[in-house]
Structure formats: structure tokens, C-alpha cells
Amino acid sequence: MKPTRTDRWASYVHVSGDSLHIFLQEHLGTQDRNKKSCLIVGKGFDPRMLGGATALRTVLGPEQLSIVMLVFDEGPTSPSRKYDGLVQKNIGMLTLMVPAAQIQERTISMFSSEGRRITSRSAGSVFRSVDELMGFSDIFVDVSSLPRSVYFPVVAKLLHLLDGIKDCTPPNLFVMVSENAQLDRRIVEEGIDEDADYIHPFRGAVERESAAGRPKVWFPLLGENQGVQLTRIYDLINPAEICPLLPSPSMDPRRGDNLVVEYREVLFDQLRVETRNFIYASETNAFEAYRQLRRAILHYAEALEPLGGSNAVISANSSKLLSVGALLAAYELKCDTVDIAIAHVEAHGYVLRDSDDDLDRLATESRLQCLWLSGSCYA
């Protein structure tokens, strides 16, 4: 008899836009002024790094908010370095919202001394102990200006640490994302790594020789302009089965179709994906992506049990919102001892297409989303 697996985020809290302000007001604005919240952001040139801080400051006093700013140095030759001015501008804005003394920087090493990628492992060590979190009632991770290789391990580690608290009330954990498709299109990756790799701590059993006989099933979350990344991740996994996840329904009703057209050659000619394998999840609902992925992965694990089980691999080359859904599915399955891996290929840096003149204006058109991942509402 197999153990019954619980669907941790079957019920969830996900707020955005005007509702988010009301939610924050009710949740934080009415609480004891001595309670403190922590906001974790990435130091970057994307003006959306300020989205979470701005929203929180409307309901919290400056003394109630501490900021942990994750600094990831992409190296002196990174194309992002040309936007150092924009980074400083963002930091200037942040210090206007929160006193500099309450902003703590934590550095994430992107490369080892010999130039090897170590981002996700380094990010997983940013928080080492639950003691670092206990002083806060609420922890927010604004992933808007963080790469996946950073926020995946950070959020997973926070969930792990908070899940381990049994003898007192743990802080609430939220993830915030400023969604803006137009800005996403303007900020493009450059110098994509030659090889994909698995994100720490989601290597699963896919690399184990003792599990080499198990079929590998790949669940790529599709997003625009990711052809190179997809083929590199494919080369890493070499899956037996591919189940792409398309953002549908979506604001643009043709988005799913357009993605299929964009990746027609890769999906159908190179990788020979079966059309019946496609999975669909709403582009604005990370929890639906989580549910769909979780269900599909468990289904494959069960169906392939006679062959010794399966090795599931997720890759999230989609919007940040959907990728959070992928992270939740992977985290929960890992906790349930299901073999699950997350594959990813990193870039040397990011560049802006066109000029940066209208970045601030574009940023104001972003829609801030907030996902409540753990804490009192799930108790």
C-alpha cells in the first residue's frame, strides 16, 4: 500500500494588484508595531526590485522592515556591468524607503575560483539556521530581480528551515513577483552557459548510476526566446519522455499557440514530442502549475513503477510566476522522497534591448503578485 500523499497547496493564498494592498493592510497594518518583517530582494538593475519594498512600506513603518539584499557578482566581464548606474539608482531608492542600517547585504558567489558555476549551491547557504528567521513575523522574498538559480534554492531553504520549526509559531513565508511581460521581453540573457546543470538541492536521482535504468521524464515550462536554453537542458537530461507545460489560459489567447510555433522545430522535429503530452496551466496562477506538475509527475512515477520508477526533471524557462509553481511542486515531491530534479542553464549576465529611458515607466505598469507559501494560514 503506497502512502497517501497530501497536496500541500491544494488551498492557497494568492493575491495581486489592488487586492494585495488590502491584504497587506489587513495582515500587516493591523499587527503589533513591535513585530518585524523581513524582505529579501536581489540587487539588480531591474526597477522591479523595488516593487515588494514599495508595497510593504505602504503598510509598515520603516522601523518594521528589515531588508536582506542578495548580491550576486556576475564577474567583471558580465554584460550586466554596464547597468551599474541603474543598480545604484535602485539602491538609492531603497535607502529612501528603509534606513541603510536595516539593509543587510549577503553575497552569493556565482563562480568558484576556477570559474565554475556555483550559484545555486552558494544561494542555498545564504540562510543556514532557523535562528536567523525567528526574529520576524513575516518573511517576504521578492524574486522580481533574482535569477532562478538564486531564488529556487533560497526559497526552498527557507521552506525547509520553517518546516522544521515544531515547538513554536514559525514566521509566515511569502513570495512576491512583479509581473511585466513587456519588461521581461526587454531584459534578455546573454552569454548562456555552454551546459545546463541541476539546481541545488534538486538533483534528484537523475545522475545516479544506480537509477540509470529508470526512464527520465522532462517537464519543461515553456516561455518565449528560450530555444538555446531548451536544447541545452535537453542535452543534459536526454529524456525518454517530454511533457511541455504551456501557459494556457493566458492574457493573450494565442500565447500557447505562438509558443508551439516558436518551438515547432525543437519540439517536433528534434525532440519528437507527442502532442498528447502537453500540460496546460494558467499563466497567472503558480499554484495551478504546481498542481498540474505534481499530478503529472506522480502519475508517471506510478505508471512506470513496474520499470523501477521514473526520474522526473522540471525546467522552468517561463515567467517567474509559473516557475514558482514548479519550485513548489519540486519541493513538496522532494520532501515526499519522490525523485525530482530541476534543470537550468544560467547566463553570464543580462542586457536591455533598446534604451533604458523608459524603464521606470514600464516598471510602474508591473503587476505585483504575492503568494503565501507557509505559515499561519496553513496551520
Next chain:
Amino acid sequence: MREPRNPFRLRASEAIESDTTFLKLFGPGMLDLLPTGQQLWDKPQVFRSAPGAGKSSLLRLFTPSVLLTLHSFRRNDDLKELYQKMAEMGVIGEEGPQLLGVFHSCARNYATLEDLEFDPARKERLLFGLLNARVILAALRSALALRRLDYPSDLGRITLGSSVLHAFGSTFSAGSTGKDMHRWATQLEGAVCDAIDSFGGSDLKSLPGSETFSALSLLQRDSLLIDKKPVAEHVLLLLDDVHHLTHRQRSRVLKVVAELRAGVGIWLAERFEALSSDEMLSSGTAEGRDYEGEILLERFWREHPRKFETVLMNVADRRASAAVDVEITSLDSCLQASLDGPEWIERYEVAIPTIRERVIKTVGGRSLFQAWIQAQENDGGTARDRAIGWRTLEILIHREIKNEQRSFDFPLSASDLTERSDSQLKAAAELFLSQEFNLPYYFGTRKLATLASWNIEQFMRLAGDEFEEVVSSRTVRRVATLDAGRQDALLRVASTSLWSEIPRRARNGEKVLKLLESIGRFCRQRTYEPSASYDPGVTGIAISMQDRESLQDEGFLQRNPDYSVLADVLAAAIANNLLEPRLDSKAKGSSWMVLNLNRLLCVTLDLPLGYGGWKEQHLRDLHAWMTAGYKPKQATLL
């Protein structure tokens, strides 16, 4: 998975799940890369190349399931040649495979071991422990597969030879079987991987490890016995993706392998990127410098271009035959190969008077060239021949006019014209014609093979684009031959695509792009000089071997950090096969490292595809090209 509509699009060999399909698509000419004789199984071999050169395909050929399939289909017409070659190597015979190939990819989590907070000695023990466990697991599975036994239920039929018992000390005893080895290896691998993949807090200190690469003891004929008999005549460890190890791990493994005594078969495949910038700049053709057992795939093909072309055509025909929607047996038969057809005559007829008029105008009243002009007027060849003839004449006239040292204005004879119109010059004339009159230049299987730049994956991509059109054309019942113009257009699109991918693909992508664009503009400038001084064109640059040594000298680079970046950028371009290096080329009394552009990059620039033309450069100029871009000293001439 679905049947392939366009088999050229199938990803690398690992993706072709069926061994039968893999074998049918495998070009037997790839085996020419291998040395002959006993040293295949006696000495370590290292295969190095850029991605997509065919290393993994070659290694996969020697794995048990592929060998068994080859044996089963040995009488099949598609596989006869391959079987014959493998039989000559002693890999296979009428009675079955004679080789136990144990494949293991290092693209695993070995590098992560370096990130654990241990001292180097402990990390090394973990590395060897994990390697031993995995090679043992791979060997056990391969041994059973080769004998068509069931894994893991038949592991009990495997016993261990004395070499294994000796290498593993007290871990195994004389009575140990494959089951014991399997249990030990699975537990060790599980313990290390669980620790690596934990959220932190695992007890890492108690992790098991090994002093050395003991699993190499499996590479003896009598190391693994099934029902007390050796599994195969030869045992070969196929270590793929060695570049995924860290520098320290890789050098440790290579050191252990180098110290192996004769009689142990191990092949290591890695990309150039495993090499440091210093080592990268050492790659290319260096006379007498390569140590025995190192096979640089691109270099080998560069030295044997005909063999490479044969392999490509063979692979292309095999892929074409595998298409399900159309019946095509040869790619060559689908591609128009010349411009002598009636559809192009008109275009040449338009070109001839234009060039003739220009020639007459250039000559003016000079009597010097009258015999040459008359000879060309009397030429009775095809329209294409005459057009090339006139363009050749124009180039020669420019050369003569440029030559200011002529002191006597004696008329040049028709025989002079014939003598000077060599094939190189005619090739330049043809290129100039194509560029000026928008005629196709990049077409036909010969040029398609050259455009691969010694990389099979690049060839597949280009051939796949052309085959796609052929399939589409046949589907709507049109002519199945792809005309030269369409081939040219498709290859130009592919070239543009390669250029645009550079910033995203290569480390230091922006700088690599800028440098390559500069080299490209420089080459184009030199190629299209009216006198075609470097006929048929310039497609590369060169730095002196002394400058190359400077780029490898740590002290020099510390004193000149700008050149350190240049060294990294050149290394990145070479590692990605965007520049093709050739060392020790002799010219002007010196030795040079020639860096030719990837042939596909030449297409957008309308450059020829030969390797003859290159021009030496100083490091300071290359640095300026990389940072500020190439600024021509004279205007573009065409």
C-alpha cells in the same frame, strides 16, 4: 516518440533511442579517427573537440546494446560496411561482440564535491569513491547486457577476478559476487548523492570514499567473470564528458590514467573547454607536439578533408533514407550542384556586357591589354565561362595597372592571359561575380560539407534546413531538387543565425562577437580588393607564435591585463569552433598561429570557403578590434 519527418533534425546520438536507428545513421568513416592495432585496447586515448563533433556517437558505438544490435543485423546492407570495419578492429565477430564497453558520463555531480567544505585530500577520496561506485555499477550492467542476461536479477552469476579483489582490498572477498558489488556501489553512491543534494545539515564527515580509482581494475579480460568465464576478449572504459570535472579532478584522473600500465583500455572524451585559455591556445596543428593517444577531432578532419566529406555524405544519405514522408536515398541528388543550367544563362548574359564595358573603360587607350581583350572576345565557352573570363580579365588588368614598376609598355600576349588565369584567380572572379550580380555562391554538397567547419552537428543543422525544403517540396509534388539560389538563401539565413547566437552562446559573447565581426570585415576588405591580391580571398588572421606564447605567459598577462581578456576571448572563440586554429604555419620566414573563421560565418560576409588566405596581425590591433571594432584604413572596394 514520433517517427522522424526530417531525420537531420534529430538531436545528438544520445537522443536517438533506438540502437538500430543509431547504427543506420552512423557513418562508418568515423572509425577512421581511431588508431589501428592493439593500442586501441592497450593505451588510454583522449578525444577532444568542440561540441557536436561526434565524440559521444563514437563512444556509444562500443556499448553492449549497440554491438549486439550490430551483430544481429550484420547482414543488413546498411550495416555491412560498419560491421566489417568493427570486425577488422577485433570488436565483433561471427560469434558476437568481443568487447565489453563500459560507458560512463562525467556530466554528473562530481564537480559539486569540490564545493563541500572539506580538505582537498578528503574531496579526492570522495571523487574516487563515487567514480568507483559508478564505474562498477555501469560495468555490472554492461556485462550482463553483453551476455543478454537480466539486470539486476542475474548479478549473482558474476564473480570477481583476482585483479578486482586485490584493488578493493577487504571490501570484497573471493566468494563475493556481482550482487555484493552492486550493493556496495549503490549504497556508496546513494550516501554521497544524498549528502550533496541535502538542504544542509547532513553528516558529511562520515561519507565513504576511496584512495584511488580502483575500478580501473575492472578493465582486465578476467576481472569480471560470468559463470566463471570472461565476459569478453577486451574491456574498454568509455569516459565521456570529462570536461565536466573540475580542473583539479580532471588532472587527478588524467594522472591516474597516465600512470596505468599497458594493457588497460580507457577512452576519455572531452570538449576543448576543459582546457585553460593557455591550453586552448595550444590547440591546432602543432607538428610533433601531440602526445600519443590524443585525438583532436577537428584537426584530424582538417588533415583529412576527403575523409570528412565522405563521412558527412554517408551520414547525410543515411539520414535522408530514414525520412518517413519521402523516398530519398541521397542528399546529393536533391541539391543542384552547378549554375550551368538554362535558368542561370540569362543572368550571366546580363553580366557579361556590364563587365566588358567596365574593362574597356578601365583600359582606356592603352594598347597593353588589346591582345587580352581580343582573346576574351573570341572565347566561345558557356555564358558562365565567359562571364568568369571577363571578370578574371578585369582583375588581371587591375593588377597590371597597380604594378607601377613596369617600365616598358609592351603589349601583353594572349598566352600571358592563359598563364596568369589560374584556378585561384578564377575562383576569386567567380566570387566577385556572385557578389556583384547576386548569383548563388553557396550551394552543392561540396560547399555544404565545407561549411560544416569540421563539425558534424553544424553540418546536420545546415543539411536539415535544406532537407526540410526538399521534403516540403515533395509533399506538394513539386520538383524535388533544391535549386542553387534557394540553397544559397537558406545557408545565408543559417549564417546570420550563427552570428546572432554568438553573444548568447559564448563566454564573453559580446567581445567574441566584436572581434569576429572585425576579423570578418577585415577579411572582406582584403578579399574584395580590385586586384584580388589574396585570391581567392582572405578568411582568417594570424598571430606570430611568439605573440601566442605571450598570451600563454601568466606573467605577461598580469602585466598586460587587456591582453588577458584578449586571450580569454580568443580561447572562447576557439572552444566554440568559431575560430579554427592552426599552429606553426610558415610564412615570411616566421611561424604563425592561423585563426580562420568558422566557414559558416564566412557566408554572411560573402567570403570564399578556402583556407589559404590569411593575414598576420599584431596583438594590439586585435585588442583594438575586440574593444573598438575594426576601422578600415581604406574604403570598401566592392
